[in-house]
Amino acid sequence: MPRLLRPSLARSAGLALVAAASVAMLSGCTPGAAAPSETAAPPNASASPTPGATAAPTEEPEEPTPFSIGCDELLTPDQLYEFNPNFGTHPDYEPASAEVITIVEEDAGTACGYLNQTSGEVIEVGVATPSPKAGETRRNEAAMTSHVVPTYGTPPDIEGYFTQAGGGGVAQVFHGPYWIVIESAALFEPGDAAQLVAAVIGNLPEA
Numbered sequence: 001m002p003r004l005l006r007p008s009l010a011r012s013a014g015l016a017l018v019a020a021a022s023v024a025m026l027s028g029c030t031p032g033a034a035a036p037s038e039t040a041a042p043p044n045a046s047a048s049p050t051p052g053a054t055a056a057p058t059e060e061p062e063e064p065t066p067f068s069i070g071c072d073e074l075l076t077p078d079q080l081y082e083f084n085p086n087f088g089t090h091p092d093y094e095p096a097s098a099e100v101i102t103i104v105e106e107d108a109g110t111a112c113g114y115l116n117q118t119s120g121e122v123i124e125v126g127v128a129t130p131s132p133k134a135g136e137t138r139r140n141e142a143a144m145t146s147h148v149v150p151t152y153g154t155p156p157d158i159e160g161y162f163t164q165a166g167g168g169g170v171a172q173v174f175h176g177p178y179w180i181v182i183e184s185a186a187l188f189e190p191g192d193a194a195q196l197v198a199a200v201i202g203n204l205p206e207a
Contacts, residue, residue, distance in 0.1 A: 017096035021088060062131035064107045065177070069204075071112035074125055079195060079199040084186075090122060097183040099170060100126035107179065116186065123184040127207075129177040138179050142172045149190040152197050160197065162190040173197055176207035194198060 080087045093113025095101045103109040109128025142161040152160025161176040169187030173180040
């Protein structure tokens with residue numbers, strides 16, 4: 001015949017079972033470790049360069065169109081004689097005017113010298129066809145440093161300027177693609193260069 005548990009032992013066994021069940025339930029409710037969150041990129045991080053990307057091409061400088069003409073064509077002997085019978089082509093001419101030097105060295109133009117056989121005065125004449133950007137620069141400089149001479153021609157076909165410099169006069173004329181400079185100690189006022197300006201313009205090839 002089976003033995004019956006005493007009431008005190010049965011009560012103790014029941015409490016032990018309840019306690020064990022509670023521990024099991026509590027251990028089952030323990031939260032697990034949180035999933036790692038994604039790390040945000042630093043706010044100042046720069047984007048990686050796109051493979052194959054190249055820098056913008058550097059703008060190439062504009063080149064002038066070289067201009068050449070014989071000195072007897074730029075001002076003919078007859079035109080020089082009409083201006084002053086003492087002038088003729090200078091056999092040993094070297095450019096001395098700052099503007100004429102620019103015409104030759106920077107704008108690939110032509111420079112001619114005409115010598116007064118009596119006084120030794122020299123008339124320098126330079127002609128170039130500068131690049132559009134350089135031509136605009138020459139015009140702006142002439143407008144800022146010289147006086148407008150409307151008698152040289154009608155703008156915009158012909159823009160004329162004159163100034164005194166170095167004891168002489170400097171006439172600058174812009175006609176189509178041409179930049180024309182005439183400088184001499186023999187030129188004292190704008191009208192002194194008018195005949196030469198008209199002769200040079202008339203002798204230039206049509207642009």
